[in-house]
Amino acid sequence: MRSRKPAHTAASIVVAALTFFVVAACASPGNPAGSGSETSTSTTSTSDASATDASTNDASTSDASTSDASTGNDGSLSGHGAIADAAEVPEPPLGIASVSAGGQLALLDLVTGEDTAVDELGAVSAVDSNGRYLFATPASGDGVLIADSGAWTVPHGDHFHYYSAAPRVVGTVKGDGPAVVSSATSRTAIWFGDSGTGIVLDGDDLGAGNITEVGRVSTTPHDGVLVPFGDVLLGSVADGEGDASAVQVYNVDGSERSGAPAACANLSGTITTNV
Numbered sequence: 001m002r003s004r005k006p007a008h009t010a011a012s013i014v015v016a017a018l019t020f021f022v023v024a025a026c027a028s029p030g031n032p033a034g035s036g037s038e039t040s041t042s043t044t045s046t047s048d049a050s051a052t053d054a055s056t057n058d059a060s061t062s063d064a065s066t067s068d069a070s071t072g073n074d075g076s077l078s079g080h081g082a083i084a085d086a087a088e089v090p091e092p093p094l095g096i097a098s099v100s101a102g103g104q105l106a107l108l109d110l111v112t113g114e115d116t117a118v119d120e121l122g123a124v125s126a127v128d129s130n131g132r133y134l135f136a137t138p139a140s141g142d143g144v145l146i147a148d149s150g151a152w153t154v155p156h157g158d159h160f161h162y163y164s165a166a167p168r169v170v171g172t173v174k175g176d177g178p179a180v181v182s183s184a185t186s187r188t189a190i191w192f193g194d195s196g197t198g199i200v201l202d203g204d205d206l207g208a209g210n211i212t213e214v215g216r217v218s219t220t221p222h223d224g225v226l227v228p229f230g231d232v233l234l235g236s237v238a239d240g241e242g243d244a245s246a247v248q249v250y251n252v253d254g255s256e257r258s259g260a261p262a263a264c265a266n267l268s269g270t271i272t273t274n275v
Helices: 203-207
Strands: 010-012 020-024 087-089 095-099 104-109 115-120 124-129 133-138 142-148 151-156 159-164 168-176 179-183 187-192 197-202 213-218 226-229 232-238 244-251 270-274
Touching (some): 133 179, 179 226, 187 226, 197 226, 213 244
Antiparallel strands (some): 142 168, 151 159, 179 187, 187 197
């Protein structure tokens, strides 16, 4: 089973503007997953990238694009990724967000050295991050609590836009057991292996402080992943022994696309690599 991260682990939110390609970590014959001469690496300190091997941001070029819609009164995304109450800044805001074992959410400004207590989340057993958001599993093991660090980068053609806003707790997504989170600009997927349930959230709404479910995958419980990839989802498939051994393509709403699953021996999370 997937090992849990210690609850005191700090989730880095150092902002950088990069584009990423998601790769499922499968094992080739005679080569365990994650070993060998892989050239791709897991990113751990960017606002648009994963802080773990199980999630990724900007998973495709199409996901990295932004719309030019105007800002609504509800704080929805505006031109080039802006939202209400956020300031566009000339350089990436640098900081580290952390959650203590007791559930204290804090933000350290790496420029000024100021350490700010943000909120009390309650006792947590694990923390995941995609660089902007922190996903904390309560000690009870039920669901995942989402907090927004308030720092992000939006690629826009040949340049980038940087934003800073007050950090905040967005809300909780209900689920059973530890959560594995994978993100792209337009969507975030949360996989609860204990129940075999994957929940897909709208990325724009999440940025505006709202949790909106746009898709759901239900399958055999197993230690796996569900990853947004362009206009589809890539989800792990369990074999007869309950181990993730293949990848299935799903529509964003969670319905299966035609075609048989692709074999992926000893599937274990995802990694990200620059393109």
